[in-house]
Amino acid sequence: MAAKGLTKWIIVITTISATILELIDTTIVNVALSQISGNLGATIEDTSWVVTAYAIANVIVIPLTGFLGSYFGRKNYYFASILLFTLSSFLCGNSTSLEELVFFRFIQGIGGGALLSTSQSILFDAFDIKDRPIAAAIFGMGVIIGPTVGPTLGGYIVDNFHWSLIFDINVPIGLIAAFLVFTFIEKKPEEHNIDRKKIHIDTLGIVLLSIWVGALQYILERGQAEDWFEAKHIIVLTVVTVIAFVWFIWHELHTEHPAINLRVLQNGTLAVTTIFTFIMGFGIYCSMYVYPVWMQQFMGYTPTLTGVSLFPGALLSAVLMPFVGKSLQRGVAPKYLIMIGFSMFAVFCFWMSGASPEAGFAFFFMPLMLRGVAMSSLSVPLSNQAVSGLSSEKMPQGIAINNMMRQLGGAFGIAMMNTYLARTFAANRGHLISYVTPDSPDVLDRLNAFISGFVAKGMSLADAQHAAYGMLEKMVDKQAYLLTYLESFRLVGAFFVCILPLLLFVKPVKVTAKIDDAGH
Structure with missing residues (x-):
């Protein structure tokens, strides 16, 4: 049942805060690696494990949030995850060695993995089904703001304070979020009498998922630094990933109580949406990776100034999202909005590919505003489409799979772009x-x-x-x-143009209350 009045908006603030916290921490550390390396007496290559550990834990937990929420109760799991994320943030900020920091970052990733999908599920439940596009718009703001604010905030802290503040800043926000969850988020009816003895734990499925997702994330994060398949352990991990992935798919489709219900992908809308969400993740993280590196290494911007340059586009995106949500409510077909999004992404990339060494701040303003339009046009309809036609019972699983695909899309995008930049530069x-x-x-x-x-x-x-x-x-x-970065923008722009024909497979779904009630 949807929340009402003040409670609804407290839930909105709580879930969006948790989403932003999770996404900020996926990018905020990147700009602080040099300072952490110097302070803890480690090499940059070893220090990059601070990023890798969080990413591996995060992407393993995200698809399991549906099962874990059912087993522990969604409110209990959400509350415990926020506390775990907050505690591990404190421990990260007080680490005295790289080994400690990497370990606590892994624990932080486990806690953070629940924040994205569970926040979205709770947020959607707070709105009537006819208002879900508005909920998607609100959630989309968090998805956009997090990765944008991360490097900016990280750069400001690195330029002015100690690196530990990157983690310590999470503590008060996390404690407030935990208090709001405990006080204002109600348990669903089925959460009051959970008989865990009757809930089957798909141990093999969880183990296989952890193996293939963890190995794949390691390959994507560390592949370029370790020269890809020139390293024997990368080859071994690739073989392990393929075997575990195939075994996992077969097992989840044949077991009666799967950890991840892949059968929800029989919903054609969700299946197609996950593909576009993967592509959107590729675009978000690819552009967020190339642009800051370009501005700092080539244009001479500081991390703080680079982040500031991204704010107008991010602000425009946040302003447009409610209007995109209203458009969906009024019956605008999602595929037209998605087409606008991918087209604007392509224009952004091609515009950036025309930059010259003399380009000033003004040159980058318009393409970044177009990127803001692209983000709002993609995030809202894709978030909404992911749950269209799913019952309340299946919605957490659908959301978890969709969010995992966005994270994996980002990981693939960064890995491919990192390799392309290194080899094309050479x-x-x-x-x-x-x-x-x-x-x-x-x-x-x-x-x-x-x-x-x-x-x-x-x-x-x-x-x-x-x-x-x-x-x-x-x-x-x-x-x-210069040539390398211009070519990289052109390549990503061409990629977005090439996937436009896939929009023919996007079908609008008319959702009714009957569908929503089916899960109760």
Whole structure:
């Protein structure tokens, strides 16, 4: 039954706060790795496990939230997860070694995994079924704000405070959220008398899920750093992933009480929506990965300024979401909104691919606003479509699978883009170096100009020559980076154009109260 009055909006604030907390923590640490590395006396490569540990735990727990909510009771599980997330955040901020920090980040990921899907399920239940598009719009705000605020907040903290504040800032927010959950979120009728002895625990399914999802996430997170299939353990993990995945699918479809009810994908709307959600995750995280790296490494922006540049587009997206939700309520077909979203993403990417070294802040304003339009046009209809036609009983499973697909889409996007950037940069640099030859008049003129400048500043001729070659190498690297990032934006833009024909498979679903009541 839908919540009413003030209680409804307290539930909205609570669930959105929890969603934003979870998504902020997927990105906030990225900009602090150098500071953490220096403070704890570890290499950057080892410190990156702080990111990997959270991602692995997160993506394992997300698809299990439906089962865990049924077993412990949704309110109990949600409340306990917020407390676990809060406690582990405190322990992360007070870690004195990298090993401690990685361990507590893994625990934080376990707690955080429940926040996304369970928040969405509770939020949707707080609204009448006819108002679900509005609930989808509100949830979409959290999905957009979290990844956008993460790097900004992380950059500000790194620039002005100690890295531990990245984790400590979660503690008061988490405690307030836990209090609100305990006080205002009611248990569903079936939660009052849970007989756990009658609930079958699909141990094999949970183990197989943990193996293939954990191994896959490790491969995606660490593949490029470890040279992909040149590393034997990556090959072994790939084989393990494939075997565990196939076994998991077969087992879940043949067991009477699966940990993850894959049969909900028989709902064609949900099945197609998960594909588009995967693609949306790919787009969100891909663009959020390429843009900050481009702005900081090439344009010379600080982490804080890079984050600030993203705010107008994120704000526009948040403002537009309620209007998109209203459009769905009035009968606008979801596929038209999704088409606008993917088209705007493509325009954003192609616009960015035309940037020059002289591009100023104003150049990036319009494409980032278009990205904001894209986010609102995608997030709301996809969140709403994921639950259309599902009973209340099946809704948590559908939401969990859909959210897992978004996270996996992001992981694939970042892994592919990271590899593409590294290899394309090497290829572009090699191509440019081939033109830097001793007999080239332009090269000689540039070198002589550099040498003359350094000698005029008091350098010896030998030191001036060495410095001149260093300057020339930096110029080549900068040009190679420019070409690489422009090509990467073009590639992602082309990807979005190519998937537009898939929109033919999106069918609107008219949801009635009878469908919702079927699960009770």
